[in-house]
Amino acid sequence: MTRTKRPGGSKKRKSEAIDERAAKRPNNTLEPIQDAAIAPTPPPEPIASAPAPVQSPAQPKLSDADTAHIKAYLDRTERPFAVLAIPASKKRKRSSTSHQLIQDDLYDSRLTLQYEIKPFDKWSSLRKYKKFSVGSESIGCGECVLVKHTDETTGPIDYDAQWKARVLEIRALDQEHVYLRVAWLNRPEDLEIGRKRYHGKLELIPTNQLDIIDAMAVNGRIDVMHWDELLDDDPKAMPEEDQYFWRYTYDFVHTKSYSKLREICVCKTPQNPDELIVSCENKDCGQWMHTKCIAEAAVKPPTTNGTAKTPQK
Numbered sequence: 001m002t003r004t005k006r007p008g009g010s011k012k013r014k015s016e017a018i019d020e021r022a023a024k025r026p027n028n029t030l031e032p033i034q035d036a037a038i039a040p041t042p043p044p045e046p047i048a049s050a051p052a053p054v055q056s057p058a059q060p061k062l063s064d065a066d067t068a069h070i071k072a073y074l075d076r077t078e079r080p081f082a083v084l085a086i087p088a089s090k091k092r093k094r095s096s097t098s099h100q101l102i103q104d105d106l107y108d109s110r111l112t113l114q115y116e117i118k119p120f121d122k123w124s125s126l127r128k129y130k131k132f133s134v135g136s137e138s139i140g141c142g143e144c145v146l147v148k149h150t151d152e153t154t155g156p157i158d159y160d161a162q163w164k165a166r167v168l169e170i171r172a173l174d175q176e177h178v179y180l181r182v183a184w185l186n187r188p189e190d191l192e193i194g195r196k197r198y199h200g201k202l203e204l205i206p207t208n209q210l211d212i213i214d215a216m217a218v219n220g221r222i223d224v225m226h227w228d229e230l231l232d233d234d235p236k237a238m239p240e241e242d243q244y245f246w247r248y249t250y251d252f253v254h255t256k257s258y259s260k261l262r263e264i265c266v267c268k269t270p271q272n273p274d275e276l277i278v279s280c281e282n283k284d285c286g287q288w289m290h291t292k293c294i295a296e297a298a299v300k301p302p303t304t305n306g307t308a309k310t311p312q313k
């Protein structure tokens with residue numbers, strides 16, 4: 001009995017849908033965190049008619065002078081906020097000038113980190129939101145986005161080359177000053193490891209490298225699914241060929257290490273989800289094999305003692 005795993009490809013490519021959405025000029029609107037359960041994100045509209053955000057007791061309203069001061073700072077500073085990760089070995093005592101924060105829920109608990117934001121007083125004075133909008137698309141905390149890294153606004157956008165990030169926090173002064181704290185999702189070729197034969201075409205590697213970016217750089221939302229390689233017999237657990245996915249993580253802050261991938265086949269390398277694998281025909285074995293490795297083994301001439309050589313990658 002031979003089982004096979006082959007990624008399907010019948011669905012409409014996601015990039016087409018993204019293309020239509022991203023063709024519009026990004027136009028940020030905000031949904032106050034307090035209103036999230038009541039109303040959906042309003043459509044983009046001129047700032048003058050934007051609904052006033054509901055005041056939170058934890059965030060007293062800024063005075064006009066403070067608002068003008070922060071606005072001037074944001075307008076004259078290209079990258080107004082920086083995230084500084086605090087390595088585990090260099091924990092410092094809390095002081096009045098240092099605000100150590102913790103980010104967990106980064107797909108993998110080993111990515112949890114402590115960090116600081118500078119300048120913290122300005123960041124914390126910005127109102128916190130649950131969602132923001134790009135064109136007609138509403139994007140919430142926890143969702144993943146495409147981030148453009150050039151000012152190029154003409155010509156087709158290369159979606160695979162866009163940066164990808166997960167939105168962790170949304171803060172804004174007004175609709176023209178919207179900032180996102182994000183964790184980067186790297187492509188294999190963006191990391192030191194480089195792209196290997198086993199990496200899927202749309203494979204992303206979550207990291208704990210945090211950043212604060214301008215929401216105007218966002219080109220739309222993407223879905224990134226988790227592929228649990230051990231769920232072998234559930235075809236829905238497997239990413240489609242046109243689906244962004246992650247299966248392992250990179251600890252950028254503490255150990256610079258990757259979490260483990262399952263190794264299969266006689267060559268003991270991971271599976272590429274874009275390529276077919278088959279299980280060994282011996283039902284007591286059932287090991288997943290790369291079809292390439294089986295083909296290579298079949299064409300190798302037998303050695304003098306009659307046994308086939310172990311295929312090498």
Ligand SMILES: [Zn+2]
Pocket residue numbers: 264265266267268269289290293
């Ligand atoms: Zn193999």
Ligand SMILES: [Zn+2]
Pocket residue numbers: 280281282285286287
């Ligand atoms: Zn076998």
